[in-house]
Amino acid sequence: MAAGRYIGPTWVCADPADLALTSDRRLLNRRPPRTTAELSQLKIDDSWRVLRIQSEFVSGFDALLHVEDAVTVFGSARTPLGSDAYELGVALGRAIGAAGYAVVTGGGPGSMESVNRGARQAGARSIGLGIELPFEQSLNPFIDIGINFRYFFVRKTMFVKYAQAFVCLPGGFGTLDELFEALTLVQTHKVTQFPIVLVGTDFWGGLVEWISTRLVGEGMIAATDVGLISVVDTPDQVVAVLEASRAARADP
Numbered sequence: 001m002a003a004g005r006y007i008g009p010t011w012v013c014a015d016p017a018d019l020a021l022t023s024d025r026r027l028l029n030r031r032p033p034r035t036t037a038e039l040s041q042l043k044i045d046d047s048w049r050v051l052r053i054q055s056e057f058v059s060g061f062d063a064l065l066h067v068e069d070a071v072t073v074f075g076s077a078r079t080p081l082g083s084d085a086y087e088l089g090v091a092l093g094r095a096i097g098a099a100g101y102a103v104v105t106g107g108g109p110g111s112m113e114s115v116n117r118g119a120r121q122a123g124a125r126s127i128g129l130g131i132e133l134p135f136e137q138s139l140n141p142f143i144d145i146g147i148n149f150r151y152f153f154v155r156k157t158m159f160v161k162y163a164q165a166f167v168c169l170p171g172g173f174g175t176l177d178e179l180f181e182a183l184t185l186v187q188t189h190k191v192t193q194f195p196i197v198l199v200g201t202d203f204w205g206g207l208v209e210w211i212s213t214r215l216v217g218e219g220m221i222a223a224t225d226v227g228l229i230s231v232v233d234t235p236d237q238v239v240a241v242l243e244a245s246r247a248a249r250a251d252p
């Protein structure tokens, strides 16, 4: 990792096989205890787990305390270096950074890396919120504040708490999960004045069309909910949406 601040869990495993067990997996893969001894051990393990979760929130809050205006960008972990999609991410990170925002990503490879790279080129604060995975992965090298989280849900809190908007580049399940979580938060008014911008009309058009016809048509969402999403094609258009929202926040 480049010079900067790195905060994250140091996980020392006595058994190398344990390396494949991430903290999220330990938490979620519950095997019902069979003996009294196992039950007692589970109670102790889960109590300590709560303290680790708590400490992860504290580390995140401390590390991000000084972040002011920020935009979180999601996108595929698999975007190849040098591809058009990668270059779009670089231009996007640069444009958001040049507009005066810190840029937050998932800290990984692909589009995350491209956006951090662009933010770094713009001289903006470049933040990567990584996640412990069952395979070796370090934060990408274009990050100034990097945190490696054990728990997805703690990391997700940070994505929202420190951002004024979400932008999604094309991506897979991870990106869709992050998009729909953001949409639910805005729809339920957990966050307000929070633009959600999808970049790439060709990539996202089919999904937005399905949302507009099927979900609205069957009464699963309100027609106005579709308006929570902006779909654009260029970094300048993303910045225009961000600036309109910033102006609305300043003059409600």
Ligand SMILES: C/C(=C\CNc1ncnc2c1ncn2[C@@H]1O[C@H](COP(=O)(O)O)[C@@H](O)[C@H]1O)CO
Binding pocket: 073, 074, 075, 076, 077, 078, 105, 106, 107, 108, 109, 112, 130, 131, 133, 137, 170, 171, 172, 173, 174, 175, 176, 178
């Ligand atoms: C699968 C590969 C790498 C996985 N590494 C990740 N590192 C950090 N964040 C990730 C990773 N994978 C998913 N995410 C999060 O979801 C979004 C991307 O997921 P998608 O399924 O690729 O769309 C991204 O915004 C991250 O927050 C290959 O090397």
